Amino acid sequence: MRRLPLFILSFGILLWGCNDAEFVARMEIDGNVTPTMVTDSVNSFVSDSGITRYQLEAPTWLMFDDADEPYWLFPKGFSLKQFDDSMQITSTLVSDTARYFSRKKLWKLDGNVRMRNLGGDKFLTEQLFWNQFSHKVYSDSFIHIERADRILEGYGFISNEEITIYTIRRPTGIFPTEGLQARI
Numbered sequence: 001m002r003r004l005p006l007f008i009l010s011f012g013i014l015l016w017g018c019n020d021a022e023f024v025a026r027m028e029i030d031g032n033v034t035p036t037m038v039t040d041s042v043n044s045f046v047s048d049s050g051i052t053r054y055q056l057e058a059p060t061w062l063m064f065d066d067a068d069e070p071y072w073l074f075p076k077g078f079s080l081k082q083f084d085d086s087m088q089i090t091s092t093l094v095s096d097t098a099r100y101f102s103r104k105k106l107w108k109l110d111g112n113v114r115m116r117n118l119g120g121d122k123f124l125t126e127q128l129f130w131n132q133f134s135h136k137v138y139s140d141s142f143i144h145i146e147r148a149d150r151i152l153e154g155y156g157f158i159s160n161e162e163i164t165i166y167t168i169r170r171p172t173g174i175f176p177t178e179g180l181q182a183r184i
Contacts, residue, residue, distance in 0.1 A: 031066025035073075038062055055081040058098075065102075074098040078109065090118045091163055095128070105132035113139075117163040122146040135161045143168060 039061040046054040059076040078098035082091045096111030107130040115123040124144040130137045138158040145152040145168070152168055159166035 029066075031064060032068060034064075034066075035062040036065040051085060052083055052087060054083070069104075070102045072100040072102065074100075092116045106130070107132070115163055119164065120148065121163070123163065130161070137161060137163060137166075 040059065042056065042058040042061045044056045045052050046056065057079040058074040060074065062073040062075065064071050064073065075097055078093075078095050080093040081089050082093075084090050093109070093113070093115050095109035095113040097109070099108045099110075100106070101108070107128075109128045109130070111126060113123075113125045113128045115128075117123075122145070124146075125139050125141050127141040128137065128139045136158060137160070138156075140156045142155055143153065143157045145157075145166075152171060154168035154171035156169035157166050158169075
């Protein structure tokens with residue numbers, strides 16, 4: 001019991017001292033490795049002039065706005081659907097990972113990249129870039145394109161954003177031979 005007043009006095013001094021003291025923990029955070037935002041289970045619609053143009057889905061979205069070159073990262077996969085004015089899907093895009101460089105307006109998609117355009121053509125590659133400034137989609141990787149009448153392959157391609165007009169670099173192809181006569 002004799003120690004109780006001493007304890008109360010010590011506690012009071014501690015509180016009085018804490019009220020005037022400033023406790024600030026300062027940490028240096030590297031914006032290149034620490035995200036400024038983490039979002040799970042993303043399902044977002046993107047509009048332009050009031051018209052829905054895209055639907056983006058991803059399990060995880062990391063934003064690195066304080067990085068030297070700001071970017072968004074979708075480390076667990078990425079899915080994008082593009083719509084026309086009537087909300088009909090015109091193209092789809094899926095990849096294992098995706099990175100968007102916000103200043104450059106450049107998408108980099110890696111790992112099992114699959115696309116489908118309005119005509120139903122399927123595109124498969126391991127790496128793809130989509131430059132929103134130049135409105136071009138391109139790759140230097142192996143590309144496999146399945147059309148209704150043929151299969152095209154090559155190393156590298158460039159296309160418009162709709163993936164309807166494209167050029168394949170170092171192309172090969174598999175074409176149907178029905179109705180063709182061999183010339184010997």
